[in-house]
Amino acid sequence: MGFNHSLLRFAGIASFSLLLAACSSSQVQEPDLPEHAYYEKAQQAFSEGLPATAAKNLQELDSRYPFGEFSTRAELDLIYAQYESGEYLSAHASAERFIKNHPDHDAIDYAYYMRALSTYVGSQSLLQRYLDTDPSKTDPKELQKAFREMSDFLQRYPNSDYAPDGKARMVFLRNTIARHELQVAKYYLKRKAPLSALKRSQAVIEHYPSSTSVEEALAISIQSYNDLKLDNLALLNLSVLQKTYPDSSHIDEQGNFIPLPLPSDADPSFWYWVSFGLIG
Template sequence: MAQSMSMGMRNTARVALVSLVMIGAGVLVTGCQSDPDIDITKLGLATDPPEQLYKQGLANMKAGNLAEASRKFDSIDRQNPFSEWGRKALVMSTFTKYRLGQYDEAVTTGNRYMKQYPRSDDSAYVQYLIGLSYSKQIADVTQDQRAASRTIDAMSVVVKDYPKSEYVEDAQAKIRFARDQLAGKEMQIGRYYLERKEYLAAISRFRVVVERYGNTNQVEEALARLVEAYYAMGVTEEAQTAAAVLGHNYPDSQWYADSFKLLKGGGLEPRENSGSWISRAGAKLLGT
Protein backbone atom coordinates (compact mmCIF):
# COMPACT_ATOMS: atom_id res chain seq x y z
CA MET A 1 0.00 0.00 0.00
CA ALA A 2 2.85 2.37 0.91
CA GLN A 3 4.43 1.63 -2.45
CA SER A 4 1.14 2.42 -4.22
CA MET A 5 0.83 5.74 -2.37
CA SER A 6 4.41 6.64 -3.30
CA MET A 7 3.80 5.95 -6.99
CA GLY A 8 0.64 7.99 -6.86
CA MET A 9 2.47 10.96 -5.36
CA ARG A 10 5.13 10.78 -8.08
CA ASN A 11 2.46 10.70 -10.82
CA THR A 12 0.72 13.68 -9.26
CA ALA A 13 3.97 15.65 -9.11
CA ARG A 14 4.71 14.82 -12.75
CA VAL A 15 1.28 16.00 -13.83
CA ALA A 16 1.69 19.22 -11.85
CA LEU A 17 5.08 19.93 -13.44
CA VAL A 18 3.77 19.37 -16.95
CA SER A 19 0.81 21.63 -16.18
CA LEU A 20 3.09 24.43 -14.98
CA VAL A 21 5.21 24.21 -18.10
CA MET A 22 2.12 24.32 -20.31
CA ILE A 23 0.63 27.20 -18.36
CA GLY A 24 3.93 29.13 -18.63
CA ALA A 25 4.08 28.53 -22.37
CA GLY A 26 0.52 29.63 -22.73
CA VAL A 27 1.17 32.86 -20.85
CA LEU A 28 4.20 33.56 -23.06
CA VAL A 29 2.29 32.95 -26.28
CA THR A 30 -0.75 34.89 -25.08
CA GLY A 31 1.45 37.77 -24.00
CA CYS A 32 3.16 37.97 -27.38
CA GLN A 33 -0.14 37.81 -29.20
CA SER A 34 -1.86 40.41 -27.08
CA ASP A 35 0.95 42.96 -26.82
CA PRO A 36 0.45 45.42 -29.73
CA ASP A 37 3.71 47.30 -29.00
CA ILE A 38 6.11 44.49 -29.95
CA ASP A 39 7.63 45.16 -33.39
CA ILE A 40 10.23 42.61 -34.43
CA THR A 41 11.61 45.00 -37.05
CA LYS A 42 12.78 47.19 -34.19
CA LEU A 43 14.77 44.29 -32.84
CA GLY A 44 16.97 44.32 -35.95
CA LEU A 45 15.23 41.29 -37.45
CA ALA A 46 14.36 41.72 -41.12
CA THR A 47 12.35 38.75 -42.28
CA ASP A 48 11.72 39.63 -45.93
CA PRO A 49 13.39 37.61 -48.70
CA PRO A 50 16.91 38.81 -49.63
CA GLU A 51 15.84 40.13 -53.03
CA GLN A 52 13.14 42.24 -51.43
CA LEU A 53 15.49 43.50 -48.72
CA TYR A 54 18.01 44.45 -51.39
CA LYS A 55 15.40 46.44 -53.29
CA GLN A 56 14.37 48.12 -50.05
CA GLY A 57 17.98 49.01 -49.39
CA LEU A 58 18.35 50.58 -52.83
CA ALA A 59 15.09 52.50 -52.36
CA ASN A 60 16.34 53.87 -49.04
CA MET A 61 19.59 54.91 -50.68
CA LYS A 62 17.70 56.75 -53.39
CA ALA A 63 15.63 58.50 -50.72
CA GLY A 64 18.80 59.53 -48.90
CA ASN A 65 18.18 57.26 -45.93
CA LEU A 66 21.60 55.65 -45.87
CA ALA A 67 21.37 54.40 -42.28
CA GLU A 68 18.24 52.36 -43.03
CA ALA A 69 19.74 51.17 -46.32
CA SER A 70 22.80 49.95 -44.44
CA ARG A 71 20.60 48.02 -42.02
CA LYS A 72 18.81 46.30 -44.90
CA PHE A 73 22.08 45.23 -46.52
CA ASP A 74 23.45 44.03 -43.19
CA SER A 75 20.32 41.92 -42.68
CA ILE A 76 20.89 40.19 -46.01
CA ASP A 77 24.51 39.53 -45.08
CA ARG A 78 23.56 38.01 -41.74
CA GLN A 79 20.75 35.83 -43.04
CA ASN A 80 22.20 34.80 -46.39
CA PRO A 81 25.99 34.60 -46.05
CA PHE A 82 28.00 33.34 -49.04
CA SER A 83 24.95 33.63 -51.31
CA GLU A 84 24.86 35.85 -54.37
CA TRP A 85 22.51 38.23 -52.56
CA GLY A 86 24.84 38.17 -49.58
CA ARG A 87 27.78 39.04 -51.82
CA LYS A 88 25.96 41.98 -53.40
CA ALA A 89 24.80 43.15 -49.99
CA LEU A 90 28.39 43.21 -48.71
CA VAL A 91 29.35 45.57 -51.53
CA MET A 92 26.50 47.93 -50.73
CA SER A 93 27.08 47.66 -47.01
CA THR A 94 30.69 48.76 -47.52
CA PHE A 95 29.53 51.68 -49.65
CA THR A 96 26.80 52.89 -47.29
CA LYS A 97 29.09 52.71 -44.28
CA TYR A 98 31.68 54.74 -46.17
CA ARG A 99 29.09 57.35 -47.11
CA LEU A 100 27.86 57.49 -43.50
CA GLY A 101 31.39 58.27 -42.34
CA GLN A 102 31.66 54.94 -40.55
CA TYR A 103 35.12 54.41 -41.99
CA ASP A 104 36.39 51.70 -39.65
CA GLU A 105 33.20 49.69 -40.21
CA ALA A 106 33.51 50.18 -43.97
CA VAL A 107 37.09 48.88 -43.88
CA THR A 108 36.04 45.85 -41.82
CA THR A 109 33.18 45.01 -44.16
CA GLY A 110 35.29 45.64 -47.25
CA ASN A 111 38.12 43.46 -46.02
CA ARG A 112 35.69 40.65 -45.33
CA TYR A 113 34.40 40.95 -48.89
CA MET A 114 37.93 40.87 -50.31
CA LYS A 115 38.74 37.70 -48.38
CA GLN A 116 35.62 35.96 -49.67
CA TYR A 117 35.47 37.33 -53.22
CA PRO A 118 38.95 38.58 -54.24
CA ARG A 119 38.33 38.08 -57.97
CA SER A 120 34.71 39.09 -58.34
CA ASP A 121 33.49 41.82 -60.67
CA ASP A 122 33.13 44.19 -57.70
CA SER A 123 36.43 43.47 -55.96
CA ALA A 124 38.25 46.45 -57.53
CA TYR A 125 35.48 48.77 -56.36
CA VAL A 126 35.43 47.37 -52.84
CA GLN A 127 39.21 47.62 -52.56
CA TYR A 128 38.94 51.23 -53.74
CA LEU A 129 36.33 51.92 -51.04
CA ILE A 130 38.71 50.52 -48.44
CA GLY A 131 41.38 52.93 -49.66
CA LEU A 132 38.94 55.84 -49.62
CA SER A 133 37.93 54.99 -46.06
CA TYR A 134 41.54 55.20 -44.95
CA SER A 135 42.14 58.34 -47.00
CA LYS A 136 39.25 60.13 -45.28
CA GLN A 137 40.96 59.53 -41.94
CA ILE A 138 44.28 61.13 -42.86
CA ALA A 139 44.99 63.79 -40.27
CA ASP A 140 47.09 66.95 -40.26
CA VAL A 141 50.85 66.32 -40.36
CA THR A 142 51.08 67.32 -36.71
CA GLN A 143 49.15 64.14 -35.86
CA ASP A 144 49.64 60.41 -36.35
CA GLN A 145 49.92 59.38 -40.00
CA ARG A 146 48.99 55.68 -39.83
CA ALA A 147 45.94 56.36 -41.98
CA ALA A 148 48.24 57.74 -44.70
CA SER A 149 50.33 54.57 -44.66
CA ARG A 150 47.21 52.41 -44.83
CA THR A 151 45.86 54.50 -47.69
CA ILE A 152 49.04 53.82 -49.66
CA ASP A 153 48.82 50.09 -48.94
CA ALA A 154 45.14 49.83 -49.91
CA MET A 155 45.34 51.98 -53.03
CA SER A 156 48.51 50.22 -54.16
CA VAL A 157 46.46 47.01 -54.30
CA VAL A 158 43.99 48.76 -56.62
CA VAL A 159 46.80 49.89 -58.91
CA LYS A 160 48.66 46.58 -58.88
CA ASP A 161 45.84 44.02 -58.90
CA TYR A 162 43.27 45.93 -60.97
CA PRO A 163 45.36 48.01 -63.39
CA LYS A 164 42.56 48.31 -65.95
CA SER A 165 39.90 49.43 -63.50
CA GLU A 166 38.40 52.91 -63.60
CA TYR A 167 39.64 53.58 -60.06
CA VAL A 168 43.37 53.48 -60.82
CA GLU A 169 43.79 57.16 -61.63
CA ASP A 170 42.19 58.36 -58.42
CA ALA A 171 43.97 55.64 -56.44
CA GLN A 172 47.29 56.99 -57.69
CA ALA A 173 46.25 60.52 -56.72
CA LYS A 174 45.37 59.33 -53.22
CA ILE A 175 48.75 57.59 -52.98
CA ARG A 176 50.56 60.81 -53.94
CA PHE A 177 48.62 62.78 -51.35
CA ALA A 178 49.33 60.21 -48.65
CA ARG A 179 53.04 60.20 -49.49
CA ASP A 180 53.07 63.99 -49.25
CA GLN A 181 51.56 63.67 -45.80
CA LEU A 182 54.17 61.16 -44.67
CA ALA A 183 56.94 63.35 -46.03
CA GLY A 184 55.35 66.36 -44.35
CA LYS A 185 55.39 64.54 -41.03
CA GLU A 186 59.11 63.85 -41.42
CA MET A 187 59.69 67.51 -42.26
CA GLN A 188 57.74 68.66 -39.23
CA ILE A 189 59.88 66.54 -36.92
CA GLY A 190 63.07 67.54 -38.75
CA ARG A 191 62.30 71.26 -38.36
CA TYR A 192 61.63 70.66 -34.67
CA TYR A 193 65.12 69.23 -34.22
CA LEU A 194 66.71 71.88 -36.43
CA GLU A 195 65.24 74.71 -34.35
CA ARG A 196 66.79 73.12 -31.27
CA LYS A 197 70.15 72.74 -32.99
CA GLU A 198 69.93 68.94 -32.81
CA TYR A 199 71.43 68.72 -36.27
CA LEU A 200 72.08 65.00 -36.58
CA ALA A 201 68.48 64.17 -35.59
CA ALA A 202 67.21 66.78 -38.05
CA ILE A 203 69.39 65.47 -40.88
CA SER A 204 68.12 61.92 -40.38
CA ARG A 205 64.55 63.14 -40.95
CA PHE A 206 65.38 65.24 -44.00
CA ARG A 207 67.32 62.31 -45.43
CA VAL A 208 64.22 60.10 -45.22
CA VAL A 209 62.33 62.67 -47.29
CA VAL A 210 65.02 62.89 -49.97
CA GLU A 211 65.61 59.15 -50.25
CA ARG A 212 62.12 57.77 -49.68
CA TYR A 213 59.80 60.56 -50.76
CA GLY A 214 61.75 62.16 -53.56
CA ASN A 215 58.67 62.62 -55.75
CA THR A 216 56.71 64.62 -53.16
CA ASN A 217 56.34 68.36 -52.78
CA GLN A 218 58.48 68.28 -49.64
CA VAL A 219 61.81 67.39 -51.24
CA GLU A 220 62.87 70.95 -52.17
CA GLU A 221 62.63 72.13 -48.59
CA ALA A 222 64.29 68.93 -47.36
CA LEU A 223 67.37 69.62 -49.53
CA ALA A 224 67.47 73.23 -48.38
CA ARG A 225 67.23 72.17 -44.75
CA LEU A 226 70.11 69.77 -45.33
CA VAL A 227 72.18 72.69 -46.59
CA GLU A 228 71.26 74.61 -43.46
CA ALA A 229 71.95 71.76 -41.04
CA TYR A 230 75.25 70.64 -42.59
CA TYR A 231 76.45 74.24 -42.87
CA ALA A 232 75.64 74.85 -39.18
CA MET A 233 77.68 71.75 -38.27
CA GLY A 234 80.60 72.87 -40.39
CA VAL A 235 80.23 69.93 -42.79
CA THR A 236 80.51 72.25 -45.75
CA GLU A 237 81.10 69.63 -48.44
CA GLU A 238 77.72 68.01 -47.74
CA ALA A 239 76.06 71.43 -47.54
CA GLN A 240 77.50 72.32 -50.95
CA THR A 241 76.38 68.98 -52.39
CA ALA A 242 72.82 69.42 -51.10
CA ALA A 243 72.70 72.90 -52.63
CA ALA A 244 74.07 71.62 -55.96
CA VAL A 245 71.48 68.83 -56.13
CA LEU A 246 68.75 71.30 -55.24
CA GLY A 247 69.89 73.71 -57.94
CA HIS A 248 70.19 70.96 -60.55
CA ASN A 249 66.69 69.64 -59.95
CA TYR A 250 64.88 72.85 -58.98
CA PRO A 251 66.88 75.80 -60.38
CA ASP A 252 63.98 78.24 -60.05
CA SER A 253 63.11 77.26 -56.50
CA GLN A 254 63.10 79.87 -53.75
CA TRP A 255 64.63 77.20 -51.54
CA TYR A 256 67.60 77.06 -53.92
CA ALA A 257 67.92 80.84 -53.89
CA ASP A 258 68.01 80.82 -50.09
CA SER A 259 70.55 77.99 -49.98
CA PHE A 260 72.79 79.72 -52.53
CA LYS A 261 72.69 82.92 -50.48
CA LEU A 262 73.58 81.04 -47.29
CA LEU A 263 76.64 79.43 -48.87
CA LYS A 264 77.72 82.63 -50.59
CA GLY A 265 77.66 84.39 -47.23
CA GLY A 266 80.29 81.93 -46.05
CA GLY A 267 82.40 82.28 -49.16
CA LEU A 268 81.12 78.99 -50.62
CA GLU A 269 79.11 77.92 -53.62
CA PRO A 270 77.10 74.83 -54.62
CA ARG A 271 79.41 71.98 -55.62
CA GLU A 272 78.44 68.35 -55.91
CA ASN A 273 80.43 65.52 -54.41
CA SER A 274 79.51 62.44 -56.43
CA GLY A 275 80.44 60.16 -53.55
CA SER A 276 77.86 61.68 -51.21
CA TRP A 277 74.57 59.96 -50.41
CA ILE A 278 72.89 63.22 -51.40
CA SER A 279 74.35 62.99 -54.89
CA ARG A 280 73.15 59.40 -55.28
CA ALA A 281 69.67 60.31 -54.07
CA GLY A 282 69.62 63.39 -56.27
CA ALA A 283 70.26 61.30 -59.39
CA LYS A 284 66.88 59.65 -58.82
CA LEU A 285 64.83 62.78 -58.13
CA LEU A 286 63.86 63.79 -61.65
CA GLY A 287 63.12 60.17 -62.56
CA THR A 288 60.76 59.49 -59.65
Protein backbone atom coordinates in the same frame (compact mmCIF):
# COMPACT_ATOMS: atom_id res chain seq x y z
CA MET B 1 21.72 19.87 5.21
CA GLY B 2 17.93 20.30 4.92
CA PHE B 3 18.32 24.05 4.48
CA ASN B 4 20.95 23.62 1.74
CA HIS B 5 18.80 21.05 -0.06
CA SER B 6 15.82 23.44 -0.05
CA LEU B 7 17.99 26.30 -1.29
CA LEU B 8 19.31 24.23 -4.20
CA ARG B 9 15.80 23.09 -5.05
CA PHE B 10 14.59 26.72 -5.08
CA ALA B 11 17.51 27.75 -7.31
CA GLY B 12 16.71 24.95 -9.74
CA ILE B 13 13.05 26.00 -9.93
CA ALA B 14 14.08 29.65 -10.47
CA SER B 15 16.48 28.70 -13.26
CA PHE B 16 13.82 26.58 -14.96
CA SER B 17 11.35 29.48 -14.74
CA LEU B 18 13.87 31.84 -16.33
CA LEU B 19 14.46 29.33 -19.12
CA LEU B 20 10.73 29.10 -19.81
CA ALA B 21 10.47 32.90 -19.87
CA ALA B 22 13.35 33.12 -22.33
CA CYS B 23 11.78 30.51 -24.56
CA SER B 24 8.42 32.27 -24.53
CA SER B 25 10.02 35.63 -25.33
CA SER B 26 11.90 34.13 -28.28
CA GLN B 27 8.62 32.87 -29.67
CA VAL B 28 7.25 36.38 -30.10
CA GLN B 29 10.12 37.56 -32.36
CA GLU B 30 9.05 38.72 -35.79
CA PRO B 31 9.65 36.13 -38.50
CA ASP B 32 12.38 36.75 -41.10
CA LEU B 33 11.47 38.66 -44.23
CA PRO B 34 12.19 37.09 -47.59
CA GLU B 35 15.72 37.73 -48.77
CA HIS B 36 14.68 40.03 -51.60
CA ALA B 37 12.67 42.16 -49.15
CA TYR B 38 15.79 43.10 -47.15
CA TYR B 39 17.63 43.97 -50.36
CA GLU B 40 14.73 46.05 -51.69
CA LYS B 41 14.43 47.88 -48.38
CA ALA B 42 18.15 48.69 -48.57
CA GLN B 43 17.83 50.02 -52.12
CA GLN B 44 14.86 52.13 -51.08
CA ALA B 45 16.90 53.57 -48.22
CA PHE B 46 19.69 54.43 -50.65
CA SER B 47 17.22 56.24 -52.91
CA GLU B 48 15.94 58.23 -49.91
CA GLY B 49 19.43 59.24 -48.86
CA LEU B 50 19.47 57.03 -45.77
CA PRO B 51 22.70 55.01 -46.02
CA ALA B 52 22.65 54.01 -42.32
CA THR B 53 19.23 52.43 -42.81
CA ALA B 54 20.47 50.73 -45.96
CA ALA B 55 23.44 49.34 -44.03
CA LYS B 56 21.16 47.98 -41.32
CA ASN B 57 19.00 46.11 -43.86
CA LEU B 58 22.05 44.78 -45.69
CA GLN B 59 23.51 43.50 -42.43
CA GLU B 60 20.18 41.83 -41.65
CA LEU B 61 20.23 40.19 -45.07
CA ASP B 62 23.79 39.03 -44.59
CA SER B 63 23.13 37.52 -41.16
CA ARG B 64 19.92 35.75 -42.19
CA TYR B 65 20.84 34.73 -45.75
CA PRO B 66 24.66 34.45 -45.80
CA PHE B 67 24.62 32.25 -48.91
CA GLY B 68 21.55 33.63 -50.61
CA GLU B 69 20.92 35.00 -54.05
CA PHE B 70 21.63 38.61 -53.00
CA SER B 71 24.42 37.95 -50.49
CA THR B 72 27.39 38.97 -52.67
CA ARG B 73 25.65 42.09 -53.97
CA ALA B 74 24.69 42.92 -50.38
CA GLU B 75 28.33 42.67 -49.27
CA LEU B 76 29.37 45.17 -51.95
CA ASP B 77 26.50 47.53 -51.18
CA LEU B 78 27.29 47.33 -47.48
CA ILE B 79 30.78 48.74 -48.08
CA TYR B 80 29.26 51.76 -49.80
CA ALA B 81 26.47 52.16 -47.23
CA GLN B 82 28.92 52.21 -44.34
CA TYR B 83 31.21 54.61 -46.18
CA GLU B 84 28.33 56.99 -46.90
CA SER B 85 27.25 56.74 -43.26
CA GLY B 86 30.67 57.91 -42.10
CA GLU B 87 31.44 54.47 -40.65
CA TYR B 88 34.85 54.35 -42.26
CA LEU B 89 36.34 51.66 -40.04
CA SER B 90 33.35 49.42 -40.70
CA ALA B 91 33.54 50.11 -44.44
CA HIS B 92 37.23 49.23 -44.39
CA ALA B 93 36.51 45.97 -42.55
CA SER B 94 33.71 45.08 -44.96
CA ALA B 95 35.99 45.75 -47.94
CA GLU B 96 38.69 43.54 -46.43
CA ARG B 97 36.13 40.81 -45.87
CA PHE B 98 34.96 41.01 -49.47
CA ILE B 99 38.55 40.83 -50.74
CA LYS B 100 39.14 37.74 -48.63
CA ASN B 101 35.89 35.99 -49.58
CA HIS B 102 35.69 36.93 -53.27
CA PRO B 103 39.25 37.37 -54.64
CA ASP B 104 38.15 36.61 -58.22
CA HIS B 105 34.97 38.69 -58.31
CA ASP B 106 34.44 41.09 -61.21
CA ALA B 107 34.15 44.00 -58.76
CA ILE B 108 37.22 43.15 -56.69
CA ASP B 109 38.92 46.36 -57.88
CA TYR B 110 36.07 48.32 -56.31
CA ALA B 111 36.66 46.57 -52.98
CA TYR B 112 40.37 47.45 -53.03
CA TYR B 113 39.56 51.03 -53.98
CA MET B 114 36.95 51.42 -51.22
CA ARG B 115 39.32 49.91 -48.67
CA ALA B 116 41.88 52.61 -49.46
CA LEU B 117 39.27 55.35 -49.76
CA SER B 118 37.80 54.49 -46.36
CA THR B 119 41.21 54.88 -44.75
CA TYR B 120 41.86 58.07 -46.73
CA VAL B 121 38.62 59.82 -45.75
CA GLY B 122 38.68 58.41 -42.24
CA SER B 123 42.14 59.85 -41.74
CA GLN B 124 40.77 63.32 -42.40
CA SER B 125 38.55 62.91 -39.33
CA LEU B 126 41.40 61.47 -37.29
CA LEU B 127 43.43 64.61 -37.97
CA GLN B 128 41.39 66.29 -35.25
CA ARG B 129 43.50 64.26 -32.83
CA TYR B 130 46.68 65.89 -34.08
CA LEU B 131 46.03 69.36 -32.67
CA ASP B 132 49.02 69.23 -30.33
CA THR B 133 51.27 72.14 -29.43
CA ASP B 134 54.28 69.91 -30.13
CA PRO B 135 54.23 68.94 -33.82
CA SER B 136 56.91 66.28 -33.31
CA LYS B 137 54.25 64.23 -31.51
CA THR B 138 51.86 64.18 -34.44
CA ASP B 139 51.62 60.92 -36.35
CA PRO B 140 50.46 60.75 -39.98
CA LYS B 141 50.31 56.95 -39.94
CA GLU B 142 46.69 56.83 -41.13
CA LEU B 143 47.56 58.94 -44.16
CA GLN B 144 50.57 56.71 -44.78
CA LYS B 145 48.32 53.67 -44.52
CA ALA B 146 45.92 55.22 -47.04
CA PHE B 147 48.89 55.90 -49.32
CA ARG B 148 50.00 52.27 -49.14
CA GLU B 149 46.51 50.91 -49.71
CA MET B 150 45.84 53.23 -52.64
CA SER B 151 49.22 52.29 -54.11
CA ASP B 152 48.33 48.61 -53.72
CA PHE B 153 45.02 49.18 -55.52
CA LEU B 154 46.70 51.01 -58.43
CA GLN B 155 49.40 48.40 -58.82
CA ARG B 156 46.82 45.63 -58.98
CA TYR B 157 44.26 47.40 -61.15
CA PRO B 158 45.90 50.24 -63.11
CA ASN B 159 43.09 50.20 -65.69
CA SER B 160 40.25 50.24 -63.20
CA ASP B 161 37.50 52.84 -63.62
CA TYR B 162 38.49 54.08 -60.17
CA ALA B 163 42.19 54.42 -61.02
CA PRO B 164 42.10 58.12 -62.08
CA ASP B 165 40.55 59.13 -58.76
CA GLY B 166 43.01 56.91 -56.93
CA LYS B 167 45.96 58.57 -58.68
CA ALA B 168 44.71 62.04 -57.81
CA ARG B 169 44.36 61.10 -54.17
CA MET B 170 47.85 59.57 -54.22
CA VAL B 171 49.30 62.89 -55.37
CA PHE B 172 47.52 64.72 -52.56
CA LEU B 173 48.60 62.16 -49.96
CA ARG B 174 52.22 62.19 -51.15
CA ASN B 175 52.50 65.97 -51.06
CA THR B 176 50.64 66.35 -47.76
CA ILE B 177 52.69 63.73 -45.91
CA ALA B 178 55.95 65.11 -47.31
CA ARG B 179 55.06 68.70 -46.43
CA HIS B 180 54.09 67.64 -42.93
CA GLU B 181 57.40 65.82 -42.47
CA LEU B 182 59.31 68.94 -43.47
CA GLN B 183 57.42 71.19 -41.10
CA VAL B 184 58.20 68.78 -38.29
CA ALA B 185 61.83 68.84 -39.47
CA LYS B 186 61.81 72.64 -39.22
CA TYR B 187 60.38 72.33 -35.74
CA TYR B 188 63.34 70.14 -34.78
CA LEU B 189 65.80 72.59 -36.31
CA LYS B 190 64.20 75.36 -34.29
CA ARG B 191 64.52 73.24 -31.13
CA LYS B 192 68.23 72.58 -31.86
CA ALA B 193 67.72 68.92 -32.78
CA PRO B 194 69.38 68.74 -36.21
CA LEU B 195 69.74 64.93 -36.24
CA SER B 196 65.97 64.50 -35.87
CA ALA B 197 65.43 67.14 -38.56
CA LEU B 198 67.85 65.32 -40.86
CA LYS B 199 65.98 62.02 -40.45
CA ARG B 200 62.69 63.68 -41.45
CA SER B 201 64.16 65.41 -44.51
CA GLN B 202 65.92 62.25 -45.67
CA ALA B 203 62.68 60.27 -45.29
CA VAL B 204 60.99 62.68 -47.72
CA ILE B 205 63.78 62.32 -50.28
CA GLU B 206 63.78 58.52 -49.97
CA HIS B 207 60.06 57.75 -49.72
CA TYR B 208 58.42 60.66 -51.58
CA PRO B 209 60.91 61.56 -54.35
CA SER B 210 58.18 62.78 -56.70
CA SER B 211 56.59 65.09 -54.15
CA THR B 212 56.79 68.87 -54.33
CA SER B 213 58.89 68.95 -51.15
CA VAL B 214 62.16 67.41 -52.32
CA GLU B 215 63.88 70.75 -52.95
CA GLU B 216 63.11 71.95 -49.44
CA ALA B 217 64.07 68.53 -48.03
CA LEU B 218 67.54 68.93 -49.56
CA ALA B 219 67.81 72.40 -48.04
CA ILE B 220 66.87 71.07 -44.59
CA SER B 221 69.43 68.29 -45.00
CA ILE B 222 72.15 70.85 -45.79
CA GLN B 223 71.25 72.97 -42.80
CA SER B 224 71.09 69.91 -40.54
CA TYR B 225 74.55 68.77 -41.66
CA ASN B 226 75.88 72.30 -41.11
CA ASP B 227 74.45 72.33 -37.58
CA LEU B 228 76.02 68.91 -36.96
CA LYS B 229 79.39 70.24 -38.22
CA LEU B 230 79.42 67.62 -40.99
CA ASP B 231 80.73 69.98 -43.65
CA ASN B 232 81.53 67.39 -46.33
CA LEU B 233 78.01 65.93 -46.25
CA ALA B 234 76.55 69.42 -46.30
CA LEU B 235 78.59 70.24 -49.43
CA LEU B 236 77.58 66.96 -51.06
CA ASN B 237 73.89 67.75 -50.56
CA LEU B 238 74.46 71.31 -51.73
CA SER B 239 75.90 70.00 -55.01
CA VAL B 240 72.82 67.81 -55.47
CA LEU B 241 70.58 70.82 -54.83
CA GLN B 242 72.55 72.95 -57.32
CA LYS B 243 72.34 70.33 -60.07
CA THR B 244 68.72 69.34 -59.50
CA TYR B 245 67.31 72.79 -58.73
CA PRO B 246 69.69 75.35 -60.27
CA ASP B 247 67.21 78.19 -59.68
CA SER B 248 66.51 77.19 -56.07
CA SER B 249 65.69 80.01 -53.69
CA HIS B 250 68.00 78.30 -51.19
CA ILE B 251 71.09 79.16 -53.27
CA ASP B 252 72.52 82.66 -53.77
CA GLU B 253 74.15 84.00 -56.96
CA GLN B 254 77.55 82.68 -55.91
CA GLY B 255 76.17 79.18 -55.37
CA ASN B 256 76.27 79.40 -51.60
CA PHE B 257 73.58 77.92 -49.39
CA ILE B 258 71.09 80.36 -47.87
CA PRO B 259 70.19 79.32 -44.29
CA LEU B 260 66.52 78.54 -43.79
CA PRO B 261 64.36 81.03 -41.95
CA LEU B 262 62.79 78.97 -39.18
CA PRO B 263 59.10 79.58 -38.43
CA SER B 264 57.86 81.06 -35.21
CA ASP B 265 55.05 79.44 -33.23
CA ALA B 266 52.84 82.31 -34.36
CA ASP B 267 53.42 81.59 -38.05
CA PRO B 268 50.07 80.38 -39.41
CA SER B 269 51.64 78.56 -42.35
CA PHE B 270 53.78 76.55 -39.94
CA TRP B 271 50.79 75.31 -37.97
CA TYR B 272 48.73 74.91 -41.14
CA TRP B 273 50.98 72.14 -42.41
CA VAL B 274 51.79 70.65 -39.02
CA SER B 275 48.05 70.22 -38.42
CA PHE B 276 47.31 69.15 -42.02
CA GLY B 277 45.37 72.35 -42.66
CA LEU B 278 43.28 72.37 -39.48
CA ILE B 279 44.99 75.49 -38.11
CA GLY B 280 45.65 78.60 -40.13
